Amino acid sequence: MIRTAALAALLVSTALCTSAMAQTPTPPNPPLAEGAFATSDATDPYIWLEEVEGERAMAWVNAHNEHSLGVLRGDPRYEGLHQQALELVQSRDRIPAPGFNHDGTIDNFWQDANHVRGIWRTTTLDSYRTEAPQWETILDFDALAAAEGKNWVYKGATCLPPEETRCLVSLSDGGKDAVTIREFDRATRTFVDGGFVLEESKGGATWVDENTLLVSRDFGPGTLTSSGYPMIVKILTRGQTIDQAQTVFTGQPTDVSVSGYTLRDADGVVQATLINRGISFYEGETHLLSVEDAVGGPVISTRRLELPAKSNINALVRGQMVFTTDQDWTAPSGQEFRTGDVIAYDLAAWLADPTVRAQLVIRPGPREAIEGITSTRNKLVVALYENVRGSVYVYEPNPSGEWARSRMDLPQNVSVGVGSASERDDQVFVSVTGYLNPSSLFLADAATGEADLTKSLPAKFNAEGMRVDQFEARSADGTMIPYFVVHRDAMPMDGSNPTLLYGYGGFQSSLLPGYSATVGKLWLERGGVYVIANTRGGGEFGPNWHQAALQENRQRAHEDYQAVAMDLIARGVTSQPRLGIMGGSQGGLFMGAMLTQRPDLINAAVIQVPLFDMLRFHRLLAGASWIAEYGNPDIPEERAWIQQYSPYQNLRADQPYPEVFIHTSTKDDRVHPGHARKAAARLEELGYPVLFYENTDGGHAAGANLRETARRLALEYTYLTRRLMDAPGQ
Numbered sequence: 067m068i069r070t071a072a073l074a075a076l077l078v079s080t081a082l083c084t085s086a087m088a089q090t091p092t093p094p095n096p097p098l099a100e101g102a103f104a105t106s107d108a109t110d111p112y113i114w115l116e117e118v119e120g121e122r123a124m125a126w127v128n129a130h131n132e133h134s135l136g137v138l139r140g141d142p143r144y145e146g147l148h149q150q151a152l153e154l155v156q157s158r159d160r161i162p163a164p165g166f167n168h169d170g171t172i173d174n175f176w177q178d179a180n181h182v183r184g185i186w187r188t189t190t191l192d193s194y195r196t197e198a199p200q201w202e203t204i205l206d207f208d209a210l211a212a213a214e215g216k217n218w219v220y221k222g223a224t225c226l227p228p229e230e231t232r233c234l235v236s237l238s239d240g241g242k243d244a245v246t247i248r249e250f251d252r253a254t255r256t257f258v259d260g261g262f263v264l265e266e267s268k269g270g271a272t273w274v275d276e277n278t279l280l281v282s283r284d285f286g287p288g289t290l291t292s293s294g295y296p297m298i299v300k301i302l303t304r305g306q307t308i309d310q311a312q313t314v315f316t317g318q319p320t321d322v323s324v325s326g327y328t329l330r331d332a333d334g335v336v337q338a339t340l341i342n343r344g345i346s347f348y349e350g351e352t353h354l355l356s357v358e359d360a361v362g363g364p365v366i367s368t369r370r371l372e373l374p375a376k377s378n379i380n381a382l383v384r385g386q387m388v389f390t391t392d393q394d395w396t397a398p399s400g401q402e403f404r405t406g407d408v409i410a411y412d413l414a415a416w417l418a419d420p421t422v423r424a425q426l427v428i429r430p431g432p433r434e435a436i437e438g439i440t441s442t443r444n445k446l447v448v449a450l451y452e453n454v455r456g457s458v459y460v461y462e463p464n465p466s467g468e469w470a471r472s473r474m475d476l477p478q479n480v481s482v483g484v485g486s487a488s489e490r491d492d493q494v495f496v497s498v499t500g501y502l503n504p505s506s507l508f509l510a511d512a513a514t515g516e517a518d519l520t521k522s523l524p525a526k527f528n529a530e531g532m533r534v535d536q537f538e539a540r541s542a543d544g545t546m547i548p549y550f551v552v553h554r555d556a557m558p559m560d561g562s563n564p565t566l567l568y569g570y571g572g573f574q575s576s577l578l579p580g581y582s583a584t585v586g587k588l589w590l591e592r593g594g595v596y597v598i599a600n601t602r603g604g605g606e607f608g609p610n611w612h613q614a615a616l617q618e619n620r621q622r623a624h625e626d627y628q629a630v631a632m633d634l635i636a637r638g639v640t641s642q643p644r645l646g647i648m649g650g651s652q653g654g655l656f657m658g659a660m661l662t663q664r665p666d667l668i669n670a671a672v673i674q675v676p677l678f679d680m681l682r683f684h685r686l687l688a689g690a691s692w693i694a695e696y697g698n699p700d701i702p703e704e705r706a707w708i709q710q711y712s713p714y715q716n717l718r719a720d721q722p723y724p725e726v727f728i729h730t731s732t733k734d735d736r737v738h739p740g741h742a743r744k745a746a747a748r749l750e751e752l753g754y755p756v757l758f759y760e761n762t763d764g765g766h767a768a769g770a771n772l773r774e775t776a777r778r779l780a781l782e783y784t785y786l787t788r789r790l791m792d793a794p795g796q
């Protein structure tokens with residue numbers, strides 16, 4: 067999907083109608099807890115833990131790792147959980163994620179026990195559809211890492227259409243967001259001698275033609291935004307050094323990022339070269355880049371295009387540029403559009419005259435949300451969810467300019483995802499999954515609406531006698547919050563069930579039903595209950611569901627999550643001694659808010675790569691890019707509402723905090739590991755037991771390879787077993 071937003075989101079029933087949501091009064095924020103400390107940079111006693119690889123900080127990390135690993139690995143159940151996790155994550159019994167090439171062949175990135183870093187490989191479509199595809203290796207990242215003495219983590223490749231022989235391969239050292247980019251030749255399976263090479267930096271590069279790149283990187287002092295992302299886009303021509311590249315666009319230091327990309331038709335021909343200026347995480351500008359030959363050299367100019375500030379360009383299909391708007395918008399033509407609408411312009415006509423009329427493609431209802439858009443050669447394919455259950459629809463423009471719709475023949479009441487689509491014809495891969503339904507993959511024909519089952523996974527855990535229920539909890543302001551409960555049919559409703567409540571609640575990221583072999587094997591099969599809360603802040607019911615919990619209204623999302631916990635207890639699903647919570651990144655903030663506001667509800671908390679010190683989040687790594695989500699602590703009014711829920715500042719003595727498990731990664735260059743470190747240090751200062759683990763590699767995913775992922779999973783479920791499955795108090 068082509069985005070005009072600056073960045074992807076941080077890190078992974080009954081809908082409330084738009085009008086009701088808009089009229090819901092803002093709930094009062096809880097007062098700063100008595101005994102909490104409102105730190106400043108000067109008074110924060112643990113600011114030294116923000117020195118990522120500082121000697122004192124790493125000594126602290128190593129000591130805590132030794133303690134936590136000793137406790138959890140010393141548990142007699144750890145080894146069994148670790149072996150199960152290792153078997154699951156390294157299993158070859160997975161669906162190889164397919165990616166269509168322009169010539170109709172299929173690419174895949176694959177990891178297993180023999181390829182823990184992974185291989186990039188290819189096969190024909192006919193071969194892919196067989197039980198045992200015949201793969202050809204394009205690039206082996208384990209071999210590359212061994213040859214170069216690096217801990218390479220593959221971060222993707224962009225190949226130049228239509229031949230797709232020349233590719234830009236992104237490599238991360240240890241899983242960081244920052245990558246090194248190298249030119250690679252698919253035909254010879256080698257890096258190009260003397261080809262394009264971009265040194266490690268956040269940012270990216272895109273092909274204009276075989277000898278030209280649009281590059282957004284760290285070009286030296288003064289070229290990054292306050293969020294640590296590129297502020298400048300340059301054109302780099304083959305043979306030039308990066309210092310010789312010509313600047314074509316410069317943003318502002320307060321922007322999130324700027325980047326360049328091309329809008330290509332189904333034949334791979336560039337129809338527009340665009341610059342995205344990400345003003346905030348959700349607001350941006352799109353500029354048309356023009357390069358004209360002239361005496362003395364090319365003349366470069368840009369023109370801002372008339373699009374909503376909150377919008378995403380999704381596809382170009384049969385000359386129609388399709389985009390979504392996350393705000394109410396009046397087009398230059400005078401047409402009125404609503405938040406969540408999918409809109410189309412005839413690209414050529416619109417570039418010539420921005421006042422031409424647009425066409426409304428989709429207007430989701432109050433219980434609906436669009437979770438994916440892609441295009442085949444002739445069709446627009448959309449994953450449309452109602453009440454957190456998905457269907458796939460095909461849209462195509464009529465000669466009149468209006469769009470017709472048909473529904474694909476796929477299983478109902480499941481999660482669906484639109485995957486890679488062919489540019490040669492109208493084939494598209496569609497995934498289908500559920501909490502108890504192993505993932506399956508269909509090859510669908512968007513022209514006919516038919517879909518053939520191509521691959522399906524066997525069950526990875528015993529789900530016999532299990533079921534999924536969907537309930538609602540009433541939040542503090544009266545809003546009904548849907549949530550799913552995965553459990554055994556025979557579950558007693560007496561509060562005795564070990565229950566794990568997962569949440570995220572931010573950045574318009576939806577928690578949709580999906581099959582997790584590790585949750586199933588390591589938790590459900592052993593008698594646990596798994597619960598997923600679809601709180602505000604997510605995208606389960608479209609942009610308004612997200613925007614209802616932004617900035618000064620962030621506490622609504624925390625109250626939604628707490629309401630689900632209370633509802634589980636009220637129904638008898640679980641009780642405080644048996645209830646644990648889990649979440650990462652923004653979800654780690656969720657865990658911190660639950661810990662500090664309602665510790666009486668829980669007996670365990672797995673806090674993964676968290677945000678925790680919300681008075682300093684904007685000063686650490688990519689944090690400034692999230693001001694649009696949370697607010698700006700440097701503005702007194704906004705600092706006041708952030709301080710009222712910031713977990714770090716609200717930790718205090720004499721509370722019923724359970725022993726928590728906090729983990730992070732030294733190589734996480736998105737959410738600073740200082741958040742997790744300081745949370746653990748403050749809890750210990752107050753006299754609480756803490757388990758803290760920091761993986762020295764792994765990036766924001768907290769695992770650079772499959773072995774590290776298996777270890778993290780085993781640590782988490784050992785901890786949860788100790789807290790929730792053992793007798794309370796043991």
